[in-house]
Amino acid sequence: MHENASALQLILSGDPALYAIVRLSLFISLSALAISAVLGVPIGAFVALTRFAGRESVIVLLNALMGLPPVVVGLAVYLLLSRSGPLGSLGILFTPTAMVIAQTILVTPIIAALARQTIEDLWAEYRDELTAMNVGPLRRVTTLIWDGRFSLVVTLLAGFGRAAAEVGAIIIVGGNINGFTRTMTTAIALETSKGDLALAMGLGAALIAIVVIVNVLAWAARRVGEQIAG
Amino acid sequence: MLKRVILILAAVAAVAPFPAGQAPAQEKSIVVASTTSTQDSGLFGYVLPIFKQKTGIEVKVVAQGTGQALDTARRGDADVVFVHAKSAEEKFLAEGFSLKRYPVMYNDFVLIGPQSDSAGVKGKDIVAALQTIKAKAAPFISRGDRSGTNIAELKLWQDAGIDIAAAKGPWYREIGQGMGAALNMASASNAYVLSDRGTWLAFKNRGDLVIVVEGDKRLFNQYGVMLVNPAKFPSVKKDLGQQFIDWLISPEGQKVIAGYKINGQQLFYPNANDPSA
Amino acid sequence: MRALASDLPIRFDTVTVRSRGVTILDHVTLQIEAGAPTVLIGPNGSGKTTLLRAAMGLLAPTQGRISWGGIEKSPPIRRGFVFQHPAMLRRSVAANLRYALRAARVPHAYHDARIEELLALVGLAGLDKRPARRLSGGEQQRLALARALARDPVVLFLDEPTASLDPASTKAIEDVIRAVAARAIKIVMSTHDLGEARRLAGEIILLHRGRIVERAAAAEFLGSPKTEQAKLFIAGELLV
Numbered sequence: 111m112h113e114n115a116s117a118l119q120l121i122l123s124g125d126p127a128l129y130a131i132v133r134l135s136l137f138i139s140l141s142a143l144a145i146s147a148v149l150g151v152p153i154g155a156f157v158a159l160t161r162f163a164g165r166e167s168v169i170v171l172l173n174a175l176m177g178l179p180p181v182v183v184g185l186a187v188y189l190l191l192s193r194s195g196p197l198g199s200l201g202i203l204f205t206p207t208a209m210v211i212a213q214t215i216l217v218t219p220i221i222a223a224l225a226r227q228t229i230e231d232l233w234a235e236y237r238d239e240l241t242a243m244n245v246g247p248l249r250r251v252t253t254l255i256w257d258g259r260f261s262l263v264v265t266l267l268a269g270f271g272r273a274a275a276e277v278g279a280i281i282i283v284g285g286n287i288n289g290f291t292r293t294m295t296t297a298i299a300l301e302t303s304k305g306d307l308a309l310a311m312g313l314g315a316a317l318i319a320i321v322v323i324v325n326v327l328a329w330a331a332r333r334v335g336e337q338i339a340g
Numbered sequence: 341m342l343k344r345v346i347l348i349l350a351a352v353a354a355v356a357p358f359p360a361g362q363a364p365a366q367e368k369s370i371v372v373a374s375t376t377s378t379q380d381s382g383l384f385g386y387v388l389p390i391f392k393q394k395t396g397i398e399v400k401v402v403a404q405g406t407g408q409a410l411d412t413a414r415r416g417d418a419d420v421v422f423v424h425a426k427s428a429e430e431k432f433l434a435e436g437f438s439l440k441r442y443p444v445m446y447n448d449f450v451l452i453g454p455q456s457d458s459a460g461v462k463g464k465d466i467v468a469a470l471q472t473i474k475a476k477a478a479p480f481i482s483r484g485d486r487s488g489t490n491i492a493e494l495k496l497w498q499d500a501g502i503d504i505a506a507a508k509g510p511w512y513r514e515i516g517q518g519m520g521a522a523l524n525m526a527s528a529s530n531a532y533v534l535s536d537r538g539t540w541l542a543f544k545n546r547g548d549l550v551i552v553v554e555g556d557k558r559l560f561n562q563y564g565v566m567l568v569n570p571a572k573f574p575s576v577k578k579d580l581g582q583q584f585i586d587w588l589i590s591p592e593g594q595k596v597i598a599g600y601k602i603n604g605q606q607l608f609y610p611n612a613n614d615p616s617a
Numbered sequence: 618m619r620a621l622a623s624d625l626p627i628r629f630d631t632v633t634v635r636s637r638g639v640t641i642l643d644h645v646t647l648q649i650e651a652g653a654p655t656v657l658i659g660p661n662g663s664g665k666t667t668l669l670r671a672a673m674g675l676l677a678p679t680q681g682r683i684s685w686g687g688i689e690k691s692p693p694i695r696r697g698f699v700f701q702h703p704a705m706l707r708r709s710v711a712a713n714l715r716y717a718l719r720a721a722r723v724p725h726a727y728h729d730a731r732i733e734e735l736l737a738l739v740g741l742a743g744l745d746k747r748p749a750r751r752l753s754g755g756e757q758q759r760l761a762l763a764r765a766l767a768r769d770p771v772v773l774f775l776d777e778p779t780a781s782l783d784p785a786s787t788k789a790i791e792d793v794i795r796a797v798a799a800r801a802i803k804i805v806m807s808t809h810d811l812g813e814a815r816r817l818a819g820e821i822i823l824l825h826r827g828r829i830v831e832r833a834a835a836a837e838f839l840g841s842p843k844t845e846q847a848k849l850f851i852a853g854e855l856l857v
Contacts, residue, residue, distance in 0.1 A: 193415055198416065204417070238698075242675065242698040243764075244692055253716075303519075306545070
């Protein structure tokens, strides 16, 4: 990125380096969110609907894991993926893949814990009816997920917010490599440490704008969905 | 039901065109563990594209403090290290993590402080300046992160005859972070801080800070580069890494390094030919 | 049309239901046959809801056996249940019915016609696109009724269906119940309201503290009750 340009200038001129950073940030956060959703919603549904020994402890654990410190996760993933570590032969340290892994670890508990609460609350309401209608277990889960979709979308947005804002884990496992693993948040950290606070703030504003846009898109999708579903 | 399927597919399609745009695995690349001073000064931003154009090799720089960079290499997570603390580098060699150290360039450290210079240390003698700072308990920011700059700072306290570990008080603030963060903090609290000239020249948040001591021979700062020993880590890309090193110390590479300037001022002075460096 | 009344008769063989140390149903033995509506009455806590749920198959007895047409553990395929506070699925009225039809495995081709028919039967025609959660209490109860009827049940259970409704809605529901009963669907319901029992019942069963105290045809029960509890209840004196 050009040293003396303000963030606004970079955005308006379509600076390719800036846009590459934005694309990478979205790729990593959205990928992590997608994987977390695929893992977290079924886990949440399972815990919500199944009685098993230690269920209460699992719920407490899921809720607690929402507060996993990113920098600790980053360190743990780093040690796993380091060449001297158990998964070193994969050679994925300092790559976007490692960053997606770290963020997935952070976001999955959020999705699972919040999905569990949503589904459990809805199940309490629907249980009698679905049982009386002799609805099978798989159908129950899909019904609860569908009918709870608005709360679940908010859950996904919370997960996305967490991923998009995160810097501690991805800077450790990604290495903040220029043109390769530098995201908006790690770029902000870098520009701050270089003393270019104006550029850092500008990037920060751009990041917030992007997160807002994602939320607006989610709202728009809901409106369209309501129109179609009638 | 069909409508739902369409919606889900649309959502997936919306997310799908976000490929990382990452180059495929066949691309030639190496990982270089280096210091924040070489990154924050902008040297790599200038030098690496030239190298890539010539050789097609993508150099991925992970910028950490010298100590951290060497540790990254000790774990086999880098192919090349490029740092500036000769004693730490020689220890690295002695441990067998590299087979040869190549001097590349030097610059110097400068003592940065508030323009008002309340402790009155301005001058050309770094040792005298440090003694004054300690005597007056003037606020001083230390990187405290085993970086090259930190190692140099600690050696200077030693040269000044001060056992800083015992003598430090609330005026001596160890922050455990990089040069930029240290400069930010010095700017915010009108404190003194030792910096490499390159990072200082590129630093934008100077506030009230200026150079108060420079030119002392003891502020000399040598950079060296080493290939990580492939015998320790077979995954090290030794051919590509050696190509990078060879280019850095070649006349062409040395000329490129000398050519990096901020506001017309040269930051780094190539000295690969100096056997004592 | 109702040739195979296979879920009937419903037999309770010395059924006891205990929960958290409390006995809710106490050695109940009864048989529910096809025919006119069976109405359960009794004070709060007498076990009416539990008996209905057990008869539907929603809960298993702690002791004793329940069988439907001679079969134990029969899944509630041809039985419907209208809960006192029915849950509305977060979708339109029509979608709620469609869901029930699908759960009952009614072929897709019949859905639209059936929805129209059911809505007309319960008096909700024209409200098919309304989000179910925005219906009034009485309308929700009628939708729940339509949902339960979607599976073409042999037996329809209703747990105090008019308890929280205003008189107009109460009358509307009672009319539907009568219409359903007229189609030879067996009605088994509970109520607080003696008047409603009189209006709807073929036979009345009085429950008290988990036991069946008296059982008789409606006119006989109300006109000449035999037990002390029945007399007290009719007089409004049997509260617990």
